[in-house]
Amino acid sequence: MSSTYRILVVGPSWVGDMVMAQSLFMALKQQHKNCSIDVLAPEWSLAIMERMPEVRKAIVMPLGHGKFDFKGRKALGKKLRVEEYDESIVLPNSWKSALTPYFANIPKRTGYVGEVRWGLLNNSRRLDKNLLTKTVQRFVALASPPNAIVPVIPQPRLLIDPASVDVAKATFGVEASEAKVLGLCPGAEYGPAKRWPEEHYAAVAKKALENGWQVYLFGSAKDEPVTAKINELAGGSCRDFAGKTNLTEALDLMSLCDVVISNDSGLMHVAAALNIKTIALYGSSDPNFTPPLHPDADVITLGLECSPCFKRECPLGHLDCLTKISPERVLSLMDVA
Numbered sequence: 001m002s003s004t005y006r007i008l009v010v011g012p013s014w015v016g017d018m019v020m021a022q023s024l025f026m027a028l029k030q031q032h033k034n035c036s037i038d039v040l041a042p043e044w045s046l047a048i049m050e051r052m053p054e055v056r057k058a059i060v061m062p063l064g065h066g067k068f069d070f071k072g073r074k075a076l077g078k079k080l081r082v083e084e085y086d087e088s089i090v091l092p093n094s095w096k097s098a099l100t101p102y103f104a105n106i107p108k109r110t111g112y113v114g115e116v117r118w119g120l121l122n123n124s125r126r127l128d129k130n131l132l133t134k135t136v137q138r139f140v141a142l143a144s145p146p147n148a149i150v151p152v153i154p155q156p157r158l159l160i161d162p163a164s165v166d167v168a169k170a171t172f173g174v175e176a177s178e179a180k181v182l183g184l185c186p187g188a189e190y191g192p193a194k195r196w197p198e199e200h201y202a203a204v205a206k207k208a209l210e211n212g213w214q215v216y217l218f219g220s221a222k223d224e225p226v227t228a229k230i231n232e233l234a235g236g237s238c239r240d241f242a243g244k245t246n247l248t249e250a251l252d253l254m255s256l257c258d259v260v261i262s263n264d265s266g267l268m269h270v271a272a273a274l275n276i277k278t279i280a281l282y283g284s285s286d287p288n289f290t291p292p293l294h295p296d297a298d299v300i301t302l303g304l305e306c307s308p309c310f311k312r313e314c315p316l317g318h319l320d321c322l323t324k325i326s327p328e329r330v331l332s333l334m335d336v337a
Contacts, residue, residue, distance in 0.1 A: 007035055008059075009024070010091060015045075015270065017091070019269035019270055019273050021039075023154045024139040025055060037054055038057045039059065041058060041059070062076065068096050070099065091111070099120065108122065135289060165252045168249045183218055183276070184216070184217050186227060186230060187218075191284075192314070198226055199233060202234045205238055218241055221242070241253060261281070264282050268280050272293055283321040284311055301321075
């Protein structure tokens with residue numbers, strides 16, 4: 001038998017969670033000096049895991065997010081038996097996510113009980129939400145024995161590949177410049193209650209442009225109307241990459257930024273993991289639950305009586321938790337002169 005301790009991690013389905021999962025991978029490397037980590041995850045996440053040196057191999061989960069497909073998960077598990085994993089760690093809490101490691105005959109199957117997964121997991125944990133208050137703590141705790149003290153959290157660090165950055169710059173015609181670059185991430189997959197107003201983003205962009213900065217706008221195709229509006233309000237001088245890049249290109253272009261301002265989103269976690277000065281804006285969500293994992297990140301939240309509400313849309317109709325975060329307050333955290 002190989003002396004390498006072989007681990008299969010069933011990864012999460014969201015960008016931010018996948019970035020935070022790197023802290024678990026780092027903790028596993030600390031716990032098991034000779035281990036290899038494979039990650040079963042959606043295809044989009046390969047772009048992130050390629051920048052995580054802790055991951056030996058990414059395995060594409062062929063089943064779509066939310067798709068049950070018992071037979072497909074069983075077949076995938078049987079296919080993975082040849083890997084002879086010693087342990088699996090299941091990060092999602094769903095019952096179906098624990099099926100593939102079970103059918104892969106992995107002897108130690110770790111995770112939280114979640115959707116009553118007794119049997120599917122034989123090293124199951126009860127989650128103490130009062131002790132493990134952050135998502136990343138819950139991930140990293142799975143690297144340690146049950147009832148261990150709250151773990152020290154390794155900071156995610158995505159590698160930057162200069163050759164890949166050069167390709168992205170050539171693809172999008174980004175020329176060398178001594179100007180500072182401000183990245184704006186105005187989208188949020190969860191809903192409008194996590195989005196700082198376009199007018200506020202535009203005010204910050206306009207001020208940065210007036211002071212000689214370049215401004216890059218990042219987001220998915222769904223965010224294109226938002227970034228287009230911000231660019232219009234800012235005078236049309238921003239570089240709008242929303243919907244035009246894949247995740248690898250977005251990561252490479254973001255690595256050129258000096259400062260990133262973002263809603264609570266996956267790209268916020270990417271920016272922090274790229275060691276970029278990150279200013280994170282929180283409205284309906286809780287910065288104590290999913291903060292950017294960088295010691296120098298600036299988090300702005302107003303802590304109103306009605307927040308965090310965790311709603312997709314403001315139930316009171318005013319969105320004060322975000323609209324009352326002024327552009328001036330954000331600008332005060334960056335030297336735009």
